[in-house]
Amino acid sequence: MKFCSVNGVQQNHIDIQNRGLAYGDGLFTTAKISHGSVEYLSSHIERLVSGCIKLGINPPVFLELKKQLLSVAKNYSLAVLKIIIIANSGGRGYARSSQNSYDIIVTVHDYPNHYDQLGKAGINLGLSDQQLGVNPMLAGLKHLNRLEQVLLRQELATRVEDDLLVTNINNEVIEATSANVFFFIGDELCTPDVSQSGVDGLMRQAILQRYPSTQIKSLTLEDINKAQAMFICNCVMGIMPVAQFNDRVLSMKPIVEIQKNMEATNKHD
Secondary structure, eight states: OOEEEETTEEOOOOOTTOHHHHHOOEEEEEEEEETTEETTHHHHHHHHHHHHHHHTOOOOOHHHHHHHHHHHHTTOSEEEEEEEEEEOSOSSTTOOOTTOOEEEEEEEEOOOTHHHHHHHHOEEEEEEEEEEOOOTTTTBOOBSOOHHHHHHHHHHHTSSSSEEEEEETTSOEEEESSSEEEEEETTEEEEEOOSSSSBOOHHHHHHHHHOTTOEEEOOOHHHHTTOSEEEEEETTTEEEEEEEETTEEOOOHHHHHHHHHHHTSOOOO
16 A cells, blocks of 8 residues: 555554444545546546435545545556545444534546556456345445455356356346446347346446447346346446356457547546
8 A cells, every 4th residue: 555544644553343344334436647647537536426315425525535536646647546424433233323424535546557568468267156245225335344245256266267257146147246238239239237246337437428328237147148248347447358258258359449438538627
């Protein structure tokens, strides 16, 4: 870790009664720092604010948080920025304190350089043996309850693939271990519906804005086995083509076009 601050003070300690530690009571977002700026910064802050509102946490002031994050990012040419907002300590049991305010943790980490190579060569995507639960109360949110992803990442560590495609308990395709997924089925670009499971990532949102004809729908493995091309994406890795899925070679040509178009998008505010 290159940097850590808690509530604007550079330190790496938190109260042991912190509700993020006890209950995962909060949310986070992860962004790419490029040339001293944060890509999709306003979208990341809007995600945090709307997530706080949905969880019933008093949200941060947009401009104040933006100023803080820009002050941190300007010191790095290429890195990963993580912002965690947690309902602060207090209250009894599951109940929050009457103040209902928050603690904010900002950290900076090294950028995974292998992402650039995989973005060109493509990845080998397998299928997870585990399945996600269905939880419409929290679906779409990047909340702090990420035990499912911890277990998925443990599984990935035992596999030879670069990443894994994950279904939910209804056998619907949802996402990769830490990224959203898109598929070309025929001439149609599709992405899974994440209203019941999974995360509605900011890169996913940006692609849907750039390609509004994309079909958002329930997809099964039978559907995916008909796909001619696919990619995974998030705000740090960008768009990662899938070269192979379950040992089936896929076309990367349509994904390269999307990479070029999204790279040309203005990512800075």
